[in-house]
Amino acid sequence: DGGITQSPKYLFRKEGQNVTLSCEQNLNHDAMYWYRQDPGQGLRLIYYSQIVNDFQKGDIAEGYSVSREKKESFPLTVTSAQKNPTAFYLCASSPQSEKETQYFGPGTRLLVL
């Protein structure tokens, strides 16, 4: 089955700790995205990548980092510089065609201890 997987489903972070959220897709999509969603709010773009070994900052990139070493994978690291990391994190991918929608993974909920 083709799709996007994210792991873990829930993640706990301690003060001063970096954590990495996994995102894998087997849809052969070129573009991948990371969003953050806070309660009662829409999705805000953190980082996106339109091709392997290249990525761009979104609207709220501070305190986050990404890599895109393989087409299938786009991990997101939440660093200790992100002071308010508690949120629902969604990964998405899409073909390069402008008419195509983005397909979303099931999400990771990050909580701070």
Place this chain on the structure above:
Amino acid sequence: GQNIDQPTEMTATEGAIVQINCTYQTSGFNGLFWYQQHAGEAPTFLSYNVLDGLEEKGRFSSFLSRSKGYSYLLLKELQMKDSASYLCAVRTWGKLQFGAGTQVVVTP
């Protein structure tokens, strides 16, 4: 900057029709998407408009007026399972900008 507005919440009864409006002010418009999102789950694609007019897909229809910066999603024959948040998203410069979402509550 980008600005996408939609109502926070709407309530309707089962079997009724609900229209969710979305207004936007963006540069580089290249399409508008509607997504459905149930609590704690990922958004799922509902519809896409890039030209003016109405797109119909079963019980869901979406309309776009580019000159007015306006779209709506029409949900007909409401079912209890339609209770969810509905997100309007505008594509600009290869990225999606999302509204805050409209929570639709369907009552018996």
